[in-house]
Amino acid sequence: xxxxxxxxxxxxxxxxxxxxxxxxxxxxxxxxxxxxxxxxxxxxxxxxxxxxxxxxxxxxxxxxxxxxxxxxxxxxxxxxxxxxxxxxxxxxxxxxxxxxxxxxxxxxxxxxxxxxxxxxxxxxxx
Numbered sequence: 829x830x831x832x833x834x835x836x837x838x839x840x841x842x843x844x845x846x847x848x849x850x851x852x853x854x855x856x857x858x859x860x861x862x863x864x865x866x867x868x869x870x871x872x873x874x875x876x877x878x879x880x881x882x883x884x885x886x887x888x889x890x891x892x893x894x895x896x897x898x899x900x901x902x903x904x905x906x907x908x909x910x911x912x913x914x915x916x917x918x919x920x921x922x923x924x925x926x927x928x929x930x931x932x933x934x935x936x937x938x939x940x941x942x943x944x945x946x947x948x949x950x951x952x953x954x
Contacts, residue, residue: 841881842911844874848945850910851885855946858905864892866921867947874912875941885914888942890951893920921951 842850848870855868872886873879887907894901898918907914919927927935 841879841883844877844879847874847879847885847911848943851887852945854905854907854909858889858903859946859948861905862891862903865946865948866890866892866951867944869942869944869947871938871941871943875943883912885910885912887914887916888924888938889916889918890924891918891920893922894918898923 851868851870858868859865867888867890869888870885871888873883874885885907889903891901901918903916903918907916928939
């Protein structure tokens with residue numbers, strides 16, 4: 829019969845409500861420093877509720893416009909204050925709207941799963 833050793837580690841991972849709360853604070857702080865911020869949300873395992881040990885947070889950040897290409901965009905705020913690591917996808921309003929309209933597997937998932945934690949008044953999603 830297997831016996832658990834008293835020296836074994838038990839991994840605890842942040843629960844969805846902890847991650848959601850921390851992200852809401854982070855998004856509010858980001859909005860104070862990013863004048864063209866339109867919305868912040870998350871999708872993936874935390875949004876679906878099937879997160880587990882090792883899960884990261886998939887963030888979607890929407891800005892009004894950018895001169896930089898998608899791959900070159902960075903935020904003026906680190907995500908290190910969040911309780912889990914984050915993958916951040918930064919889209920302009922027009923990019924997001926165009927891609928949601930065209931569809932595709934990834935953007936259908938975005939449409940279906942995203943939990944918007946912050947959005948500027950008038951932003952159509954949320």
